[in-house]
Structures are given as C-alpha cells and as structure tokens.
Amino acid sequence: MTDPKTDTFAIDEQLDRKLNLYLRTACLLMECSADTTRIMRNLRRTAGFLGLDADKLQTFVDYEMLMVSYNDGHHTPTRFRRCKHHSIDFAAITRISHLSWEAIRYGYSLDEYDRRLTHIGSAKRHYPPWQVAVGSGFACGGFCIQFGCDWPAFFYASFAAIIGMRLKAWLGAKGANAYMGICIAALVSTVLAWLESFLSLSPTMVAALPTWMHSDTPWHPLMACALFIVPGVPIINFVSDMLDGYVRTGLVRAINTLLMIVAMSFGIVLAIGVCGIDNFVTDLTMVPHHSYVEFAVAAAISAMGFSMIFNTSPKLLPIVALGGIIAVCNRNFVNLGPSTGNFGLDQGIIVGSLAGSVLASLLAVMAAHWVHTPHQCLSIPSVIPMIPGVFMYRALFAFIELHGVVGEVTVAMHNLIMASLITMCIAIGVAIPNIFVRRMLESQRKLRLHRLLIARRRHDDGSATVGRER
Numbered sequence: 001m002t003d004p005k006t007d008t009f010a011i012d013e014q015l016d017r018k019l020n021l022y023l024r025t026a027c028l029l030m031e032c033s034a035d036t037t038r039i040m041r042n043l044r045r046t047a048g049f050l051g052l053d054a055d056k057l058q059t060f061v062d063y064e065m066l067m068v069s070y071n072d073g074h075h076t077p078t079r080f081r082r083c084k085h086h087s088i089d090f091a092a093i094t095r096i097s098h099l100s101w102e103a104i105r106y107g108y109s110l111d112e113y114d115r116r117l118t119h120i121g122s123a124k125r126h127y128p129p130w131q132v133a134v135g136s137g138f139a140c141g142g143f144c145i146q147f148g149c150d151w152p153a154f155f156y157a158s159f160a161a162i163i164g165m166r167l168k169a170w171l172g173a174k175g176a177n178a179y180m181g182i183c184i185a186a187l188v189s190t191v192l193a194w195l196e197s198f199l200s201l202s203p204t205m206v207a208a209l210p211t212w213m214h215s216d217t218p219w220h221p222l223m224a225c226a227l228f229i230v231p232g233v234p235i236i237n238f239v240s241d242m243l244d245g246y247v248r249t250g251l252v253r254a255i256n257t258l259l260m261i262v263a264m265s266f267g268i269v270l271a272i273g274v275c276g277i278d279n280f281v282t283d284l285t286m287v288p289h290h291s292y293v294e295f296a297v298a299a300a301i302s303a304m305g306f307s308m309i310f311n312t313s314p315k316l317l318p319i320v321a322l323g324g325i326i327a328v329c330n331r332n333f334v335n336l337g338p339s340t341g342n343f344g345l346d347q348g349i350i351v352g353s354l355a356g357s358v359l360a361s362l363l364a365v366m367a368a369h370w371v372h373t374p375h376q377c378l379s380i381p382s383v384i385p386m387i388p389g390v391f392m393y394r395a396l397f398a399f400i401e402l403h404g405v406v407g408e409v410t411v412a413m414h415n416l417i418m419a420s421l422i423t424m425c426i427a428i429g430v431a432i433p434n435i436f437v438r439r440m441l442e443s444q445r446k447l448r449l450h451r452l453l454i455a456r457r458r459h460d461d462g463s464a465t466v467g468r469e470r
Contacts, residue, residue, distance in 0.1 A: 139305025
C-alpha cells in the first residue's frame with residue numbers, strides 16, 4: 001500500500017523544484033537587464049514547460065526581489081529569490097529565450113533544463129575585458145565624431161575612454177562600490193583627454209609631432225571620453241517598463257540610472273576643478289559638419305563597441321552596425337539642415353531622435369525573426385549612439401556650478417529637458433514598434449505555444465502507453 005505521507009512529500013519536492021527553476025529563470029533574466037515584459041513572456045513559456053497552471057500561478061517581479069506563489073488545491077508554496085548582481089548580457093537573454101522554446105519542443109527533463117540554465121548563467125562572456133575596453137573606447141570616439149570632432153580627436157577620445165573603461169572594470173573586479181568606480185573612471189578619462197589636448201594646443205608639441213596627430217577640435221574628446229558610462233540600457237528599460245505598466249520596477253531602474261549619471265558627472269566636474277579647465281562644458285559647440293559617410297562609419301563603430309559591453313553575439317555585430325548606421329544617419333538627416341550648414345530637413349534633434357529610433361526598431365523587429373534573436377538585443381545597441389549623454393551631464397554640471405548668476409537655472413533646465421525629451425523619444429521609438437508588432441503577433445505566439453504543449457503531452461502520453469504495453 002502507498003503511504004500518503006510519502007506521496008505528498010514527493011509531490012511537494014517536485015513542485016518545489018519546478019518553482020525553483022521558474023524563479024532562477026526570472027532571476028537570470030533580471031540580472032542580465034531584460035525588460036520586465038520580456039521576463040514575463042519567457043516565464044509564461046517556462047511555466048508551460050514545467051506544467052504549472054497559469055491560473056494557479058502568481059508572480060511578483062521587482063528589480064531586487066522575485067516572488068512566486070502556486071496554489072495546486074492542496075498546497076500554496078511561496079518562494080522568494082533575490083537578484084544580487086545586475087549586468088548587461090544580451091547573449092544570455094537570447095539563450096534563455098531559445099531554451100524556453102526548446103524545452104517544450106524537445107521535451108527536456110527537469111535535469112536537462114536545470115543543466116542548460118546553469119550553463120547559461122555560468123557561461124563566459126564573448127569578449128574578454130581588454131576587448132570590451134577597446135570596443136567601448138572606440139564607441140566613445142564614434143560619439144565624438146557625432147559631436148563634430150575631427151579624426152585625430154576621435155583617437156584621442158578613444159584612448160582616454162579605453163583607459164577609463166579598463167579601470168572601471170578592474171575596480172569592479174576588486175569589489176569596489178559601483179558608483180565610486182564610475183566616478184573614478186570618469187575622472188581619469190577626463191584628465192587624460194585634457195592632457196591629450198596639449199598635443200594640439202601647445203606650440204612646442206605641435207612643432208614636434210607630425211601633422212596627422214594635430215587636431216583642430218582638441219576639446220571635443222573631453223565631452224565624449226566618459227560616455228561609455230552612460231546607462232543607455234537602464235534608461236530604455238525604465239521607459240519600456242513604465243509604458244507597459246510595470247511602474248515599480250521602472251522607477252527603481254530610473255533611480256539607478258540617475259545615480260550612475262550623477263557619479264559620472266561628479267567625476268567629470270572633479271576633473272574640471274582639479275585641472276582648472278575653462279567652462280567648455282556649456283560653451284563648446286556640438287554641431288557636426290561631416291559627410292554622411294563619416295557619420296555612418298562613426299555610428300557603426302559606436303554600435304559595435306557598445307554591443308561588446310552588452311555581450312552581443314559576434315555574429316550579430318554586422319546587423320547591429322547596420323542598425324546604428326540607419327538610426328544615426330536618419331536622425332542626422334531629420335535633425336540637421338541649412339540652419340546648421342548641413343544637408344537635411346532641419347527638424348531638430350528631438351524629432352530626429354524619434355525618427356531614427358523608430359526606423360531602427362522597425363527594421364530590428366523584422367531582423368529578429370531572421371536571426372532568431374529578441375528584438376531588444378538588436379534595437380537597443382543600434383540606438384545607443386543617439387543617447388544624449390552630453391545633455392545629461394551638462395545639466396548636472398550646470399546645477400552643481402550654480403553661482404546665483406541670472407540665467408544659470410534656465411541653462412540647466414534647458415539641458416535637463418532636452419536630455420529627458422530625447423531619451424524619451426529614443427525609448428518610445430524602440431518600444432512602440434515592438435508593442436504594435438507584439439500585439440499583432442501575440443495571438444500567433446500563444447497559438448504556437450498551445451500547439452507545442454498539446455503535441456508534447458500527446459508524445460508523453462504515447463510514450464507512457466507504449467511503456468505500459470511493454
């Protein structure tokens with residue numbers, strides 16, 4: 001005779017393991033910087049694979065804490081899991097998305113799912129730290145070109161950013177406070193860019209160095225050398241969460257973003273104060289006068305550089321580079337025009353940023369089905385080169401340097417409003433096409449999932465029948 005207590009214990013143990021796998025999946029997605037909508041979409045597929053009834057399952061997703069409760073009619077176990085280490089890992093997000101489909105399609109056992117999930121969480125990143133530093137450095141150089149610098153200044157900005165990024169990663173590996181690491185990295189990068197400016201400003205250095213090392217825009221690297229710190233992914237995720245109704249998680253992302261920008265701005269302001277640099281932050285013009293070929297090259301470099309920070313798969317770099325070219329060139333065409341001595345529609349940077357991000361996002365939605373990669377893993381790296389990092393810390397710099405002069409608050413608020421509107425337009429541009437396409441495809445996804453689950457159950461029932469006959 002079967003012991004009811006033993007059976008109950010076995011059922012509880014099985015359910016507990018399923019809830020643990022469910023929470024681990026959610027936690028890994030949150031720690032890799034997936035937006036909340038994507039987390040919930042993956043969890044629906046995971047719950048289907050685990051055999052958890054959606055009507056009996058309650059899930060709470062927060063930036064730091066996850067909770068799941070399941071009522072099977074006899075028990076109501078509740079489990080919690082804390083998200084400890086937040087980073088950006090688009091490769092892991094892609095692998096988890098694939099795993100949630102494959103587990104249903106191929107009928108993985110719990111052991112197999114556990115093994116694959118553990119492998120995803122412990123997998124090495126595609127790019128070693130030095131390669132990430134080089135990529136992010138050249139990404140900042142690409143930013144500098146978008147601000148109007150010449151190509152010698154591109155390399156000066158890149159070198160300062162490479163050193164700063166490597167220092168930031170080293171401090172993080174040593175366990176330093178994340179915001180302190182950001183501050184120190186911004187300080188060092190800005191000081192290096194300031195020292196490099198003497199190569200073009202000092203008559204002695206100009207006479208001693210070859211002509212190709214001379215820059216006519218020696219101050220521009222100071223504006224771009226620390227932009228590898230700008231939290232583009234948290235900003236976009238914040239807006240996406242707010243638009244999708246996940247207000248609590250979105251606000252936490254927003255506060256974290258603000259703290260990162262404050263830390264970066266403090267490091268830059270400290271560098272300016274220590275070095276006695278003139279107030280170039282508010283006076284230096286950012287209007288570019290390059291050809292669209294140069295804009296395209298710089299955009300591709302920036303998109304691929306930031307993709308290395310985000311751990312995007314190497315095979316996707318050409319697609320991301322093309323997305324960056326489309327986003328930036330479209331933004332510049334709509335933004336620039338005769339009033340700035342450029343070719344374009346002259347509609348301003350806010351409208352231009354919205355147009356660039358919408359077009360890049362629409363193309364990313366189509367490309368996502370071709371390369372079997374989540375939409376955000378393609379669209380976000382493509383639009384990151386448009387993030388208004390300069391406006392962000394110009395606003396904070398203006399507030400920090402208030403001296404009671406008439407107009408100071410106006411300048412600070414202008415930069416803050418411009419940064420906020422541009423960021424909002426970029427995030428909306430990324431989110432809106434995905435929202436419309438997702439709603440059109442949601443019924444197809446649900447039908448596909450339903451069919452896979454039915455096919456899997458029939459296969460399992462057929463295997464069980466054959467086993468009994470044997």
